[in-house]
Amino acid sequence: MAEGGVTDLVLDETQKELQECPICYTEYNDPRMLDCSHSFCLKCLQELRLTQNKDNKNIVCPLCRKETALTEAGLDMLPGGSKDVNQQEQTEGQGLKVMCQACDEENEAISRCMDCKHYLCQECQKAHNRLASLRTHKIVALTELPVESQEITDTELKIVPKCREHPDQDLCLYCNSCEVLICNECTNIDHKESMHSHVSIDEAFNKCKQEVNESVSKTEECIQKFVSANPSSGQSRYRLDKMLAKTYSQILQKAEKEIAKIREKEKQLKMEARDIAIKRDKQFAYAITSEKILGKVNEVMTTATCYEILESKKKMLRDLNEQVEVHKSLDIKHGKSFLGFKESEEDGQLGTLLLEEKWERDETFASVNNSTHIAAYSTSEMVVAHNGKLRTLDPVGKLISAKTNKPDPDKPNEPHDPNDIQKATALAINKDDQLLILDNPAVKIFTKEYQLLHQFLLGKEAGMDGTPMCLAVDSSNLIAISVDAALRLLSAP
Incomplete structure (x- = not known):
């Protein structure tokens, strides 16, 4: 040859x-x-x-x-x-x-x-x-x-590859038991003949070709049957791709329609809320105007001469009578300052406006005892201290956030993170909607999210001894604290 x-x-x-x-x-x-x-x-x-x-x-x-x-x-x-x-x-x-x-x-x-x-x-x-x-x-x-x-x-x-476990040995055998290539040295260690079956590379390769050829024949037979039964499989695949794109488009169009409906409902609810707020604000404005007119009349009556009073009599009476009529027609109550929203539990629905406050008993706090303390924000959200936890609730009683007392309340003098609360014995809300907590022996001021803003010790900064019992704050942020049956007033820090 x-x-x-x-x-x-x-x-x-x-x-x-x-x-x-x-x-x-x-x-x-x-x-x-x-x-x-x-x-x-x-x-x-x-x-x-x-x-x-x-x-x-x-x-x-x-x-x-x-x-x-x-x-x-x-x-x-x-x-x-x-x-x-x-x-x-x-x-x-x-x-x-x-x-x-x-x-x-x-x-x-x-x-x-x-x-x-x-x-x-x-x-x-x-x-x-x-x-x-x-x-x-x-x-x-x-x-x-x-x-x-x-x-x-x-x-x-090609050059026969070397064994990974024994780099100086050629891969010359095939372990049928492990289905891996091995060298002669491997047969004495991890692939002993007493437990593993070995064959030459040629024999393993011929068997591999036979198995692959048999699988190829079976695969070709299956493909041929499929092609015979589905002569237009290529077109079907193309059609499936087009149908997927069309389906995506239909889903997107429907989603955009639903989103547009929700946005329209959102716009409608906002307009309704704005109209209600404007109407109520006018009523509160009438009340403020009445107070101003009354103040001017009193000022004239106390500072003006008799001649000036007589000359102003007609106007003052007219203004006063108008305010009387206005107040008879006004429905001015503190509850009118409330305006809220209740989410819908149905899919695709936003909810409805809440025009009146409705207080219902929450079974979680039904058994109120002396250890429960409550304070309310200007937005009608509530803070409740109960069973070692501070909970912030919305006007309908739904939980917004919570903070758990971390240190041991029986060991108040041990070092701990000042952001933690040991035992809240009194709560109050100042004009800035900040939460004041009497956490003996300190008064701590937090944001709505329970982030510490400031704290002070009564004994050192307020010059008082004893155990604080109650806590209150007025519209000027003047703090009132009851200590052993005595009341102390503190300016805001």
């Missing part, structure tokens, strides 16, 4: 692979090349694109996972790839040679040991012949190999 017979067989397989699309495994049809230099049929790339994220302007190579940026023209503008590149690869491939498997010098093999199944270079062949234990092995020159022996595998054309 000619000297190049072995490599020619390998070149034939290599050339065949270079002429086939890695996706459809048929000869290239209108090939296009990605940035990673891998080529595919244009149709295969178009079908691949349908399965990838369309929002991403890139296409992912199925072989190396690298991305190629696409222009507005899409896949059609990719350069033609495979044939020119493959011709170059094929030309370069003419230099493919069988390498020695007995050394690491990458020398070209000139013979093969039929017993070791190794290709040998000239130097390794000499060393092989010098070993007494190997003299009985049959060595055949590559040019004299029979045709059936020339069907070599990829592994035989």
Whole structure:
């Protein structure tokens, strides 16, 4: 046989692979090349694109996972790839040679040991012949190999990989039990023959090819049945993609309609709330105007001369009578300052306006005892101290936030975080809607979110001794504290 017979067989397989699309495994049809230099049929790339994220302007190579940026023209503008590149690869491939498997010098093999199944270079062949234990092995020159022996595998054309566990050993066996490649040393340690089944690389490879071929046949049979039963599967896939886009559009349109309805309802409720607030504010304004008119009349009556009073009599009486009539028609109550909103529990519904305060008993605090303390913000939200917790509730009793007493209330003098509360014995709200807590032996001032703003000790800063019992604050932020039956007034810190 000619000297190049072995490599020619390998070149034939290599050339065949270079002429086939890695996706459809048929000869290239209108090939296009990605940035990673891998080529595919244009149709295969178009079908691949349908399965990838369309929002991403890139296409992912199925072989190396690298991305190629696409222009507005899409896949059609990719350069033609495979044939020119493959011709170059094929030309370069003419230099493919069988390498020695007995050394690491990458020398070209000139013979093969039929017993070791190794290709040998000239130097390794000499060393092989010098070993007494190997003299009985049959060595055949590559040019004299029979045709059936020339069907070599990829592994035989390359340097045999080394074992990871034993880097000085070649991978020469296959463990069927563990389904891994092993070396001779492995059979003495982790893959002992008494517990594991070993076969040669060739035998494992032949069995692998047989199993893969059987699976390929079954897969091809299933695909053929599917294609026969669904001749228009490609069109169905395209239709599914279009239907998905249409479904997305319908969902979006419906969502936008519902959002528009909710926004319209939001606008309506805000307008209603504004109109109610304006109407009520006018009533409160009338009351303030009455007080101003009354103050001016009293000022005239006390400071003006009799002549001036008589001259102003008609106007003063008219103004006073008008205010009497106004007050008879006004329904001015503190409750009119309340305006709230109740959320709807139904999906897609906002809720309704609350025009009156309705207080209902909350069963959680039904058994009120002496340890419960309550204070209210100007927004009608409440703070309740009960059972070692501070709770902030909305006007309808719904929990907004809570803070738990952390340190031991029986050990008030031990060091602790000042933001913590040991035992709240009294609560009050100042004009700035800040929460004052009597947490013996200190008075602490918090925000609505229970963030500490300030604190002071009564004994040191207020010049008093004893146990504080009650706490109150007026509209000027003047603090009143009851200490052992005595009342003390403190200015705001």
